[in-house]
Amino acid sequence: MTASYLFAGVFYVATLLLVVGLAAKIAQFARTPAPLKIPTTPAPVTTGGMVFRMFREVALFESLFKSNLWIWAFGYMFHLGLALVTLRHLRYFVQPVPEILAMVQYLGIYGGLAMVAGLGGLLARRILVERIRYISTPSDYLWLVLLLGIGCSGLLMKFVAHTDIVSVKVFFQGWMRLNIQQLPGDPVLLAHLAGVAMLMILFPFSKLLHAPGVFFSPTRNQVDNPREVRHLAPWAAKMEAKN
Amino acid sequence: MAAASFETPAFREYPSVPALKPDAMAHLQPYVANEKIQEALGLPGKLVDDWHDVAIARMGDLLGKYRGLRVFMDSCVHCGACTDKCHYFIGSADPKNMPVARQELFRSVYRRYFTLPGKLFPKLVGARDLTKDVLDEWFSYFWQCSECRRCSVFCPYGIDTAEVTMAARAVLDTVGYGQKYSNEILGKVTKIGNNLGLPGPALLDTLEGLEEDVKADTGVDVKFPLDVKGAEILLVTPSADFFAEPHIESLIGYGKVFHAAGASWTLSSHASEAGNFGLFTGDYALMKKIATRIRDAALELGVKRIIVGECGHAWRVTYSFWNTLVGLGAGGTDPYAIEFQKQLDPRYPQPMHICEYTWDLIERGVLKFDKSLNDHRTITFHDSCNVARGSRMGDRAGGQFDIPRNIIKAVANNYVDMEAGTIREKTFCCGGGGGVLTDDLLELRVKGALPRMEALKQVADSRNVNFMATICAICKAQFTKVLPYYGFKMGVVGGVHQLVSTAIRLEGQE
Ligand code: HEM
Ligand code: HEM
Ligand code: SF4
Ligand code: SF4
Numbered sequence: 001m002t003a004s005y006l007f008a009g010v011f012y013v014a015t016l017l018l019v020v021g022l023a024a025k026i027a028q029f030a031r032t033p034a035p036l037k038i039p040t041t042p043a044p045v046t047t048g049g050m051v052f053r054m055f056r057e058v059a060l061f062e063s064l065f066k067s068n069l070w071i072w073a074f075g076y077m078f079h080l081g082l083a084l085v086t087l088r089h090l091r092y093f094v095q096p097v098p099e100i101l102a103m104v105q106y107l108g109i110y111g112g113l114a115m116v117a118g119l120g121g122l123l124a125r126r127i128l129v130e131r132i133r134y135i136s137t138p139s140d141y142l143w144l145v146l147l148l149g150i151g152c153s154g155l156l157m158k159f160v161a162h163t164d165i166v167s168v169k170v171f172f173q174g175w176m177r178l179n180i181q182q183l184p185g186d187p188v189l190l191a192h193l194a195g196v197a198m199l200m201i202l203f204p205f206s207k208l209l210h211a212p213g214v215f216f217s218p219t220r221n222q223v224d225n226p227r228e229v230r231h232l233a234p235w236a237a238k239m240e241a242k243n
Numbered sequence: 244m245a246a247a248s249f250e251t252p253a254f255r256e257y258p259s260v261p262a263l264k265p266d267a268m269a270h271l272q273p274y275v276a277n278e279k280i281q282e283a284l285g286l287p288g289k290l291v292d293d294w295h296d297v298a299i300a301r302m303g304d305l306l307g308k309y310r311g312l313r314v315f316m317d318s319c320v321h322c323g324a325c326t327d328k329c330h331y332f333i334g335s336a337d338p339k340n341m342p343v344a345r346q347e348l349f350r351s352v353y354r355r356y357f358t359l360p361g362k363l364f365p366k367l368v369g370a371r372d373l374t375k376d377v378l379d380e381w382f383s384y385f386w387q388c389s390e391c392r393r394c395s396v397f398c399p400y401g402i403d404t405a406e407v408t409m410a411a412r413a414v415l416d417t418v419g420y421g422q423k424y425s426n427e428i429l430g431k432v433t434k435i436g437n438n439l440g441l442p443g444p445a446l447l448d449t450l451e452g453l454e455e456d457v458k459a460d461t462g463v464d465v466k467f468p469l470d471v472k473g474a475e476i477l478l479v480t481p482s483a484d485f486f487a488e489p490h491i492e493s494l495i496g497y498g499k500v501f502h503a504a505g506a507s508w509t510l511s512s513h514a515s516e517a518g519n520f521g522l523f524t525g526d527y528a529l530m531k532k533i534a535t536r537i538r539d540a541a542l543e544l545g546v547k548r549i550i551v552g553e554c555g556h557a558w559r560v561t562y563s564f565w566n567t568l569v570g571l572g573a574g575g576t577d578p579y580a581i582e583f584q585k586q587l588d589p590r591y592p593q594p595m596h597i598c599e600y601t602w603d604l605i606e607r608g609v610l611k612f613d614k615s616l617n618d619h620r621t622i623t624f625h626d627s628c629n630v631a632r633g634s635r636m637g638d639r640a641g642g643q644f645d646i647p648r649n650i651i652k653a654v655a656n657n658y659v660d661m662e663a664g665t666i667r668e669k670t671f672c673c674g675g676g677g678g679v680l681t682d683d684l685l686e687l688r689v690k691g692a693l694p695r696m697e698a699l700k701q702v703a704d705s706r707n708v709n710f711m712a713t714i715c716a717i718c719k720a721q722f723t724k725v726l727p728y729y730g731f732k733m734g735v736v737g738g739v740h741q742l743v744s745t746a747i748r749l750e751g752q753e
Binding site for chain 2: 025028029032033034035036037038040041042043044045049057061063064066067068071075125126129130131132134135136137138139140142205206207209210213214216217218219220224226227228229230231232233235236237239240
């Protein structure tokens with residue numbers, strides 16, 4: 001039971017840090033003004049067009065596709081896999097499990113495989129391509145290793161060292177209601193969860209901020225209409241008063 | 244430090260990515276601005292004693308004012324997609340000229356002073372203290388970026404290295420470590436009204452001479468009016484158009500177009516410069532100050548339309564920033580903007596590019612051409628980076644690519660595009676933009692021109708292209724200088740309105 005309390009505690013802290021850290025960062029992005037119109041042109045001239053451009057960036061990684069097919073292929077595999085895995089994991093947190101979620105469960109397994117394969121490809125590029133090796137810091141490798149660790153331990157549970165997923169669900173259902181239940185003691189599961197907690201804690205302090213960042217990038221989220229609309233930041237407007 | 248001997252890069256058989264040559268360009272720095280130049284801009288004359296603290300404070304200031312900078316600092320995942328996209332990296336193989344590595348020179352300091360992991364575990368996340376060596380490295384490599392934004396096209400988050408370069412240069416200026424070339428020009432334009440420091444009377448002289456030349460050439464009285472109150476159109480053009488070759492040929496072209504259209508137009512001696520180097524040094528206040536000269540001249544002369552000549556970064560500032568900086572545009576709801584916008588003719592986009600103006604006249608059949616007069620030329624078009632990736636023309640996205648090409652095709656018979664990966668939004672910078680058009684950086688300029696020269700070489704060999712048209716004063720000056728290094732003649736480069744000038748037929752022309 002000690003391990004159960006320990007993990008419960010770690011997950012409370014990790015969740016708090018993730019939510020507060022991310023909210024603070026998003027608030028900072030949102031509050032900082034973009035004083036000039038700097039969309040990378042040709043850019044959409046309407047808000048609808050801009051939203052469509054953002055959608056293509058987030059859902060398809062359009063710019064990356066134009067720029068490097070290898071990185072796109074591995075990166076897309078990883079992120080799509082991650083999205084499917086996340087969907088599959090929702091079953092631990094919602095009760096009853098909606099039918100639609102039950103239907104996509106099997107996709108999560110392919111997602112898990114794709115995620116790990118994509119991460120492997122990205123790691124290989126980082127090590128093998130001279131230019132990417134040059135720009136890599138130790139933390140870049142560690143991120144890939146951490147995610148690979150989470151992914152591989154998950155797959156291990158699925159295919160080799162099965163865990164009692166019903167108990168896992170009971171634990172997290174209880175955790176959400178501040179009622180700590182017994183967590184299965186399988187080492188693979190504990191490793192999996194330790195990795196996940198680490199990911200949550202580091203997220204708001206790391207390059208994973210690209211996930212909220214992409215939505216705030218002025219070169220992508222601005223509409224190309226500077227002649228039609230006067231765009232003025234508050235700090236810039238103050239300079240006018242002085243004239 | 245400058246003018247060290249260097250080799251012009253060889254044309255590559257297949258445009259492959261070069262193997263890294265660390266520090267290949269580490270020796271190259273521009274001249275440092277002296278006290279007089281710095282102080283004219285209200286900047287410290289030399290490196291201040293507490294430069295470390297001043298620099299960090301300025302970084303914090305910029306991070307709070309520019310969302311782009313803040314988001315770009317936090318978002319890069321080191322994916323490497325941009326690493327092979329910069330012409331300076333392609334031409335020099337120096338890894339610090341890879342866009343992400345260039346950003347990293349700044350980001351490493353950001354991480355150290357502004358993020359928790361950088362404060363706790365600097366080595367792990369690639370964070371480092373701001374030392375004098377780091378500052379020198381900034382001065383080297385942030386003056387090896389032409390702020391062309393090619394990298395931002397290819398980054399999955401649109402991270403724009405140009406924004407980082409501007410921020411780094413702003414910090415350098417703040418601590419008294421300015422670049423001679425750009426800051427000298429900024430001093431001239433704020434004092435005299437143009438980048439060349441050409442005073443009003445000299446300008447009048449030049450324009451009168453031009454009228455005589457055109458008269459001798461065509462027999463027609465094409466006017467180049469200066470400071471005419473009550474004119475309908477104010478033309479603002481890069482000052483190089485007044486005397487440099489081939490720039491002046493385009494100025495003649497604008498004059499002929501206005502003449503043929505029967506337009507009432509004028510130049511201004513107070514605002515005789517479209518260029519705005521405040522963009523290059525990332526100084527919003529200075530950029531606004533320079534743009535204000537144009538606002539003042541327009542108010543003073545009472546013009547109803549403002550048209551800008553062939554200049555790339557000027558058109559970016561004009562199109563994207565003038566409305567923000569000085570209310571020159573539409574849609575202003577504050578008194579400052581309304582005062583100005585009431586005076587401007589709402590039937591036209593304000594401000595307008597000379598190519599938009601000319602193309603409209605062509606479409607309406609106002610201009611007459613003899614296209615065969617351009618038959619000795621096979622023409623290609625070099626998209627200037629600031630026009631391509633930082634502005635627009637016309638009312639559709641991408642008009643900045645189509646309108647100049649349409650004009651060329653309307654005035655000439657032989658047109659060929661260069662390879663698709665080197666034009667339109669993927670265009671390569673000429674190698675001289677963003678404040679590096681100076682002889683102390685000649686090595687950089689020659690090496691950075693490689694990708695464009697290769698694309699030109701290909702169409703020159705296969706399609707007999709002998710003229711590369713462009714709509715940027717910096718591109719024209721840069722190519723005039725570097726074309727010979729790659730075995731081309733200087734005269735291969737010229738303006739779009741130079742071609743218009745060749746083919747246009749004026750009423751009463753012999
Ligand atoms: C809005 C959601 C997201 C978008 C649009 C997005 C997009 C991208 C893109 C385009 C890349 C570069 C290509 C690549 O290396 O894969 C990338 C890299 C990366 N992303 Fe995301 N991402 C998102 C969310 C996430 C999340 C939630 C995580 C973490 C759990 C994550 C982890 C990573 C990592 C670790 C890399 C670096 C891979 C490497 O080292 O090469 N991303 N992301
Ligand atoms: C608190 C959150 C999480 C819990 C409780 C959890 C628990 C589990 C469990 C019990 C399994 C085994 C499933 C089975 O045997 O059928 C599993 C599999 C897996 N997990 Fe997690 N996990 C969590 C978060 C994550 C995260 C954030 C990732 C990815 C970054 C991830 C990636 C995977 C993968 C790839 C698999 C294998 C494929 C699958 O069965 O879905 N997990 N996880
Ligand atoms: S803005 Fe242009 S010059 Fe600067 S790093 Fe990017 S591609 Fe290179
Ligand atoms: S493409 Fe963007 S995210 Fe990738 S390394 Fe370059 S700047 Fe960073």
